[in-house]
Amino acid sequence: MxxxxxxxxxxxxxxxxxxxASGFNLQKIGNLDVTGKISSHWWYSGNDSTMQGESEPGSEVTVDIDGIVNTVTTDKSGTWTYSSDLTVGDHLINLSSGGSEIAFTLTLGNENVDWDAVESGSGEVLPAAGNxxxxxxxxxxxxxxxxxxxxxxxxxxxx
Missing domain, CATH: 1.10.287 (Helix Hairpins)
Incomplete structure (x- = not known):
């Protein structure tokens, strides 16, 4: 024993x-690396709103953007990617897989960013999980x- x-x-x-156990997570929004970070609101000034993350290999990831629901399947390494042509402005995003859920607002475009809040650090970002x-x-x-x-x-x- x-x-x-x-x-x-x-x-x-x-x-x-x-x-x-490996979990469900969001790693990138366009070129923005969000690995290990949790926020209820993300600002992204780029044009590419492709989202990428990880889940169990072969599992389905449900992507709900402003009430329009689509699904993607992870590859054999557990990576999933979802591409969309989102317009400038706020978008309510809900990602789910295997009982886990990630929900946030994505604001696209420079003119929609509250730069004072970003620079002061008054956002709702939580620290990354430790080792x-x-x-x-x-x-x-x-x-x-x-x-x-x-x-x-x-x-x-x-x-």
């Missing part, structure tokens, strides 16, 4: 992405301490 526990802990430290390695290490240390303490308890009480 101990060998299995330590082997699992070893694998989780060496290959953290291999044991964690799970520290969590896995702390979990492993906790398991070792619990099992070690149980063993000492059993030895002291002669069970």
């Amino acid at each position: 101990k060998k299995l526990l330590f082997f699992t802990l070893f694998l989780s430290i060496i290959f953290p992405k291999g044991i964690l 799970p390695l520290l969590t896995v290490i702390l979990l492993g240390v906790g398991v070792v301490l619990i099992l070690g303490g149980r063993k000492l308890y059993l030895i002291d009480n002669k069970y």
Whole structure:
């Protein structure tokens, strides 16, 4: 049992992405890299509104833009791409796949950007998710301490 526990802990430290479930995410809007960032409102001044992201390989991604719904299928590596010709202005976008959902407003064009809010940093952008390695290490240390303490308890009480 101990060998299995330590082997699992070893694998989780060496290959953290291999044991964690891959998720549904948005990586790019045109040339704008949004990987790991969450926002309820994105501003993009470019002309290319192509969206790209990742999901489970072979899964369907539903793309709802201003109430018009389309679907795309991820390739064997899990990458999906959706191209559209959006006009300048605000667009309500809802992306979903496998029970996960990403919803935001996309504002296209320079004249629609509130540059004062962008420069002051008063937007609603959340920080990117961190590396799970520290969590896995702390979990492993906790398991070792619990099992070690149980063993000492059993030895002291002669069970």
